[in-house]
Amino acid sequence: MAKLSKRLNIILEALEPRDNLYDICCDHGELGIAAANRSLAKNIYLIDQVESIIESLKIKLKATDIPNGVAIIPICEDASKIPKKVSNSNLVLAGIGENTAIEILEKYEVDQTCEIVLCIHSDNFLLRKFLIENGLKTVDESIF
Numbered sequence: 001m002a003k004l005s006k007r008l009n010i011i012l013e014a015l016e017p018r019d020n021l022y023d024i025c026c027d028h029g030e031l032g033i034a035a036a037n038r039s040l041a042k043n044i045y046l047i048d049q050v051e052s053i054i055e056s057l058k059i060k061l062k063a064t065d066i067p068n069g070v071a072i073i074p075i076c077e078d079a080s081k082i083p084k085k086v087s088n089s090n091l092v093l094a095g096i097g098e099n100t101a102i103e104i105l106e107k108y109e110v111d112q113t114c115e116i117v118l119c120i121h122s123d124n125f126l127l128r129k130f131l132i133e134n135g136l137k138t139v140d141e142s143i144f
Helices: 006-014 029-039 051-062 098-105 126-134
Strands: 018-024 042-047 071-076 084-086 091-096 109-112 113-118
Touching: 006 029, 006 091, 006 113, 018 029, 018 084, 029 042, 029 071, 042 051, 051 084, 091 098, 091 109, 098 113, 098 126
Parallel strands: 018 042, 018 091, 042 071, 084 109, 091 113
Antiparallel strands: none
8 A cells, every 4th residue: 555645644544433435536545545444434435537547546446455344436426516415424525626625515415423524725715614604613623
């Protein structure tokens, strides 16, 4: 397994065990694979809209030992286009801009058993406003 960046390590440490992990805009999938190795979820969904990323990820997963009881499901789709209802899940949105994060979060219906982990690479005023308007609160924050 590749060594995680400081940013991905901080995100990984923030995750608590839940039934599902949605790594949205997963890019290389390293966060999801590291979460699988820690058995942080039974089902880990690696979602990205770039087909070549998902195809490379599928090849990488064939050569990766995944613990028993953990399923990694790579999905090629635009996360902002498909509404989802999720519970007992971690949602990770990292390495994207605030407008993209808002577009995606507008499509996800989360309940009290979910946690959303955000690592946005641009301004976040509108994102914070969106979270507040939707009854979501900041539990922890890291700046690096």
